[in-house]
Amino acid sequence: MKRRDFLSTSALGLGALGLGGCYREENRTPEGEIKVQKKVTIKLATSWPTHFPIMGTGVDNFAKRCFELSGGTLEIKVYPKNILVPALQVFDTTSLGQIDAFHSGVYYWKGKNSAFSIFGGMPLGLTSEEMITWLKFAGGMELWRELYAKFNLYPLIGGSTGPQMGGWFKKPINSLSDLKGLKMRIPGLGGEVMKKLGVNPVLLPPGEIFTSLERGTIDATEWVGPALDSIMGFDKAADYYYTGWHEPGSILEITFNKNKWEQLSPQHQAIITSASEEMTGTMIQEFRYKNAKALQELPDNVKIKTFPKDMMDAAKIALDEVLKLESKKNKDFKKVLDSYNSFTKINKSWDDISTKNFLNIRA
């Protein structure tokens, strides 16, 4: 794509407003500072199909909210995947300033820097609420912004999925040994752990997963949770639906080209920040509600199962090995992991006596 300046500004269409010569860009009143905003248009590309449920509609609503909050001076044009740029090139094109911003999953960019995978979530790690707490209160966001700045990017949290399911299997997994040689569609750190447990992780474009599972080209696949999985029809291709461990709180991002971000007024920056916070909470709640609803409607052939203890014990050991190796190879990874682990430690001692304890009492 040819480099273009997508961020166009126009001074509020002043002719149309009839303000003409009276217009001043910045004005102060006795009550405080009031700025008449220039109209700004942002081109934002996503990694999702048009109006993709929850994630895609989430960013649509985010854009609508920015428009409302700004009284129409901030227009974010959302481009679903492959309209402006392919789904997985949104990082590079935003980095180069060919588009202004993107909405995607952070786990996609571990090839850029393996440390980024930690900002996207950790197998057996923090839940969505805990991830966001680490990012906002315990130093995670500063590290994320520092590392993304090297790519001329400025990230904001752009939603989270809540706890994901472990995936669909054609046969039950009764012990660790049942994993041996299974072909499973599973990306990211979860895939690396599964590989150590004997699985053959495969990558497939979303459009090919159902057919591959149905025909037995793969034995298993993970996706998200009941709400999105039932749209994919996986319940028609596999009977065993396993509870989650590898994506307890995956983080999505709204990331800006850093120069574009810095050109925005403080008011527009605040609007984008607030709207992204609203989007994040709402997305987690919407996933909860729609997963709960979809779970009720799964057909009778579906059996909900939990992975056996020997497999989870082995997964913890395998994960530890993966993290240790990567910490040796990449000092950024180590730095981010150290911050993540410091928070995890204090969080766990609180969560164990609060949320976890309560959910067990309530049952």
Place this chain on the structure above:
Amino acid sequence: MKRRDFLSTSALGLGALGLGGCYREENRTPEGEIKVQKKVTIKLATSWPTHFPIMGTGVDNFAKRCFELSGGTLEIKVYPKNILVPALQVFDTTSLGQIDAFHSGVYYWKGKNSAFSIFGGMPLGLTSEEMITWLKFAGGMELWRELYAKFNLYPLIGGSTGPQMGGWFKKPINSLSDLKGLKMRIPGLGGEVMKKLGVNPVLLPPGEIFTSLERGTIDATEWVGPALDSIMGFDKAADYYYTGWHEPGSILEITFNKNKWEQLSPQHQAIITSASEEMTGTMIQEFRYKNAKALQELPDNVKIKTFPKDMMDAAKIALDEVLKLESKKNKDFKKVLDSYNSFTKINKSWDDISTKNFLNIRA
């Protein structure tokens, strides 16, 4: 207080802006609708002391955010308790239009209508995230607005505490029978349940709780969690700190006088809504972070304990009785409880296989 019109509007101080005769209240551009906002000032009273940690600073930040998002056209003046009105008169004064809005806990208003206590949270019930999901996605908010409209009020979610602790006890509770005759400071539905379990619930102003506990005038007190409890110094007056069951997700509110709300422009309404959503997420995360930190710093005399199983079993039965009785007495209570229970049912089947299951696997 004499009835006054606290919501003052002035047309952007146009003289000062030098826009004079060019000003039009509403203008459209080819790119969309752009309104030049009138400056609006809102008087909001809280039930907290000045800059009270997390809750009070949360509403301070909410007001600051509204100012930023609006480019200074929406100013929310926050009045801590007893400055404009006493802490527990904010509901009435806002209802009457003597002030514009308030920030408080929903559980305070069960004397107005017992159904309101359900919007504030339920012992052994939904967590903060689950409460907000019920309110926003499963009909809770519509019921809340319908019932508050009878008091000329328009509520928004204004934060939540996350899971609270069960309270401080001078002696350990090893079985249900140890509760007999204990004097405990515990309000709300939790207090009603405790009463059925043999406790003598007492109400005390916050300023008197510590001294009463230290001197043995009361045997126990609940408050919030480690972050706020340690400020109260309870660890110096009691050794046994019990995990929570009665306030798993208490909801706070930012509630407007309904006429004042309807006079606001759609842009200002959107700003308040987004800022309250941001505040809600941030408050839950801040409670998590600060509780986790404060837990590490509790002195050695403090023993974290979980209530015995026979007590929790009895609490479930007692709660059921309290809810059934109130449902018979108040049809609003029944209507809200039915909605709450419908969501709770589908939520629980999802949460049991997702968050709860995961937190147990992770351990």
